[in-house]
Amino acid sequence: MTITTAEPRSASRPSRRHRTLAASAVAGAVALSLSLGVGAAQAGTAGTLSAGHVDTGFVALQTGSYKLTLGSNVDDNPSYADAYYTRGQVNATAAHNTPAYDFEVNSGAKHGSVWVIQDNLPDADADDAIFAGFAGAAEDKSQGSTRVARSLFAGGKIGADDHLIYKVNVDSGSAGTVGLDFSTAQANGEDVTSTGSSGAGYTVTFGLGNADDEEAFHVHPKWTFSAAGDYWIKVVASTDASGVTQSDPTYYHFHVDA
Numbered sequence: 001m002t003i004t005t006a007e008p009r010s011a012s013r014p015s016r017r018h019r020t021l022a023a024s025a026v027a028g029a030v031a032l033s034l035s036l037g038v039g040a041a042q043a044g045t046a047g048t049l050s051a052g053h054v055d056t057g058f059v060a061l062q063t064g065s066y067k068l069t070l071g072s073n074v075d076d077n078p079s080y081a082d083a084y085y086t087r088g089q090v091n092a093t094a095a096h097n098t099p100a101y102d103f104e105v106n107s108g109a110k111h112g113s114v115w116v117i118q119d120n121l122p123d124a125d126a127d128d129a130i131f132a133g134f135a136g137a138a139e140d141k142s143q144g145s146t147r148v149a150r151s152l153f154a155g156g157k158i159g160a161d162d163h164l165i166y167k168v169n170v171d172s173g174s175a176g177t178v179g180l181d182f183s184t185a186q187a188n189g190e191d192v193t194s195t196g197s198s199g200a201g202y203t204v205t206f207g208l209g210n211a212d213d214e215e216a217f218h219v220h221p222k223w224t225f226s227a228a229g230d231y232w233i234k235v236v237a238s239t240d241a242s243g244v245t246q247s248d249p250t251y252y253h254f255h256v257d258a
Contacts, residue, residue: 043102044253046089050104052077053121053131055218056252058084059164059237060137060149061244066157068164068237068247069149072101073135075214084141086148092251096173096232102253103130105225115256117223119184133220134206136164138213152208152216160208162241164217168233169201171251175229180204181222192219198226228258 049072058073072085089100108128109115117132118124124131141149152158170178179198186192191207206217225231231254238246 043098043104043255044100045098046100048102048104048255049074049080050106050130051079051128052125054103054133055135055215056103056132057134057166057168057235057237057250058137059135059152059166059247060141061152061154061158063147063150065245066155066243067245068239070235070237070247070250071141071149072252073137073141084143084148086143087248087250090250090252092232092253094171094234094249094251096171096251096253099253102255103132105129105254105256107257109256115225115228117225119181119220119222131220132223133218134166134204135218136206136208136216138216157243158208158216158239158241162208162239164206164208165238165240166204166206167201167236167238168196168204170198171232171234174231174233175256176226176231178226178231178233179222179224181224182219185219185221190219191217194221198224225254225256228256230255 053074053076055073058071059068060071061067062069069087071087072090074080075082085101092099092102105115105117106127106129109117117130118127121131136152137149138153139151140147140154152164168180177198180194180202182192182194182204191209192204194202194204196202206219208216233252233254234249235252236247236249
């Protein structure tokens with residue numbers, strides 16, 4: 001399903017920390033050139049995503065198996081070229097290593113004492129901030145000419161009546177808590193339910209009944225970060241379809257600017 005907005009998509013400005021980020025396909029992998037304004041330890045080794053539409057928690061099937069895999073997907077984003085990032089490129093691991101690609105919440109997203117990733121693109125653009133969401137593949141994903149992940153529907157084990165379930169937790173060592181609010185998505189008719197809290201973590205269930213040609217589901221919640229600093233958000237994806245193995249944990253590194 002494709003997220004639509006009530007007004008035209010506005011051009012997102014580059015990050016305050018990362019003024020240059022150009023994408024190209026090189027030898028079947030996505031390569032980014034990056035100019036850093038401050039501490040490199042806060043940025044991905046190859047690039048940082050900080051503006052426009054990004055499906056941060058993007059689930060697909062591994063190539064050659066019926067195991068789920070988490071990565072990230074960028075499309076319809078004026079700041080970056082369309083690209084799919086594999087788990088190996090975005091996973092900070094339980095050791096909180098620096099991944100190739102991470103995510104930044106710009107200082108424009110600060111509202112009062114918290115930082116907010118908005119649940120709609122116009123408000124995210126007004127904050128000069130990333131528009132981060134969750135989605136699943138309804139088509140194979142490639143880097144260059146190499147297929148690196150498969151559609152969730154490949155092989156027919158997962159169907160439109162099934163669900164994807166995400167376990168989302170903020171890992172220890174993070175700067176604060178992260179709240180996820182799906183109420184706007186639910187009000188707009190999205191097939192999503194969520195239980196949990198910013199302290200205990202969330203279990204989020206996504207229905208696949210409104211799948212389109214590109215995405216099996218597509219939802220953007222409101223994210224609320226309680227403090228500036230670094231966060232490692234652990235996500236595990238599973239499904240209620242039989243014969244499909246849950247994903248390995250993936251740790252997404254967010255940096256929240258003061």
